[in-house]
Amino acid sequence: MANGSTGPFPDFLMKAMNLNGDNKIQMTTKNKIAVGTDGGALLECNGVERRFGGIVAVTGVDLVIRQGEIFGLVGPNGSGKTTLTNAITGFYPPNVGTVRLAGKDITGTAPHKVAKLGVARTFQNLALFNGMSVLDNILLGRHIHMKPGVLRTALYWWAARHEEIENRKIVEEVIEFLQLESIRHELVDGLPIGLKKRVELARALVAEPQMLILDEPMAGMNQEEKGYMSRFILDARAERGVSVLLIEHHMDVITGICDRMLALNYGEMIASGIPKDVVKDPRVIEAYIGGSHD
Ligand SMILES: Nc1ncnc2c1ncn2[C@@H]1O[C@H](COP(=O)(O)OP(=O)(O)O)[C@@H](O)[C@H]1O
Numbered sequence: 212m213a214n215g216s217t218g219p220f221p222d223f224l225m226k227a228m229n230l231n232g233d234n235k236i237q238m239t240t241k242n243k244i245a246v247g248t249d250g251g252a253l254l255e256c257n258g259v260e261r262r263f264g265g266i267v268a269v270t271g272v273d274l275v276i277r278q279g280e281i282f283g284l285v286g287p288n289g290s291g292k293t294t295l296t297n298a299i300t301g302f303y304p305p306n307v308g309t310v311r312l313a314g315k316d317i318t319g320t321a322p323h324k325v326a327k328l329g330v331a332r333t334f335q336n337l338a339l340f341n342g343m344s345v346l347d348n349i350l351l352g353r354h355i356h357m358k359p360g361v362l363r364t365a366l367y368w369w370a371a372r373h374e375e376i377e378n379r380k381i382v383e384e385v386i387e388f389l390q391l392e393s394i395r396h397e398l399v400d401g402l403p404i405g406l407k408k409r410v411e412l413a414r415a416l417v418a419e420p421q422m423l424i425l426d427e428p429m430a431g432m433n434q435e436e437k438g439y440m441s442r443f444i445l446d447a448r449a450e451r452g453v454s455v456l457l458i459e460h461h462m463d464v465i466t467g468i469c470d471r472m473l474a475l476n477y478g479e480m481i482a483s484g485i486p487k488d489v490v491k492d493p494r495v496i497e498a499y500i501g502g503s504h505d
């Protein structure tokens with residue numbers, strides 16, 4: 212996309228990422244792609260279709276997300292992006308087709324089991340618990356690793372204690388990583404949207420996922436907040452080794468941080484490949500000009 216940037220990322224990202232001046236992080240398009248494409252297939256969809264009554268929300272979707280890749284998913288409202296993530300994570304299993312994670316067929320596996328297998332997600336409409344603090348909301352993301360049971364805790368109190376210490380350690384690391392220390396005891400209710408989205412990202416990351424699915428994590432954000440979120444996604448890949456499926460409408464973000472991408476329209480794949488090519492594809496431009504299908 213034309214953005215007048217002289218660097219590898221759009222201007223707002225260069226600024227927010229501190230890449231213009233004496234940046235310590237040497238981020239180039241070359242190493243961005245190198246990190247993203249040297250792994251094997253982590254997530255594979257083959258011929259995925261999901262219907263709701265008479266509506267075919269998604270059909271014929273084939274995609275491969277490689278280890279360490281940041282993969283963009285775009286399309287107008289109603290084009291099936293959220294449905295595809297629900298098909299992958301078992302919330303609304305596919306009616307047709309298969310989903311594989313690290314080679315294992317997980318088609319139709321229940322959401323909590325998919326989470327245990329290493330897939331964490333954030334939701335398009337925030338799913339935080341109002342009336343609870345930032346810290347407590349984040350702690351909830353650890354529950355998939357907890358081994359509950361009164362008897363077990365009574366008999367093996369030292370193991371339970373060890374587990375608690377380990378859980379806390381990971382939560383503290385993520386709080387520091389996402390710079391949430393100063394608001395850890397605040398209720399989530401009154402936080403601005405940018406911070407709420409960051410808390411949701413924290414809750415997903417404490418589950419220590421291999422695959423992170425982010426459904427419009429930058430919706431409603433200003434340029435600065437978008438820059439921060441982009442930076443956190445890149446760092447989560449670099450420092451925590453996660454692969455990412457990123458649903459996003461802002462094309463500057465997609466071209467800035469995604470290795471490859473897929474565009475949907477009316478539930479069907481219309482283009483896939485390297486972002487700078489896909490965003491110029493006439494079918495993608497046409498779909499966006501066509502607007503929402505809700
Ligand atoms: N739970 C559901 N029940 C019925 N229809 C649904 C449901 N979820 C999505 N749809 C329909 O599927 C289509 C794709 O929606 P969605 O996946 O939310 O699109 P996007 O995330 O790209 O905006 C829309 O027509 C939507 O109304």
Ligand SMILES: [Mg+2]
Binds near residue numbers: 292293294335
């Ligand atoms: Mg959606």
